[in-house]
Amino acid sequence: MSSNKTMSFKKAHGKPLQTKALNEFSLTPQAKKIWDAIPAGFQMKLLNNVWCRTCSDVTSIGSVSGKVERGMLILKGICTRCGNTVARVIENE
């Protein structure tokens, strides 16, 4: 009985919930600075307006990681519809 309990606990602990992963948002300090300067309403628009090549449609980006390259903020993550990798480039003036 007690061994069964341990097994189910291990199983539940091994894989994080998908919804939790989709909410992940990790930016480099440089990227965070640019991102924080963007109004919240526009941030949501950026995250919910990402072109996915696999879906051939505009979708939302999840599990986002961001960095700065050549003055541009680059957000990378996964399409919340199909799970494939998508990226969003935000040009910084």
Ligand SMILES: [Zn+2]
């Ligand atoms: Zn997709």
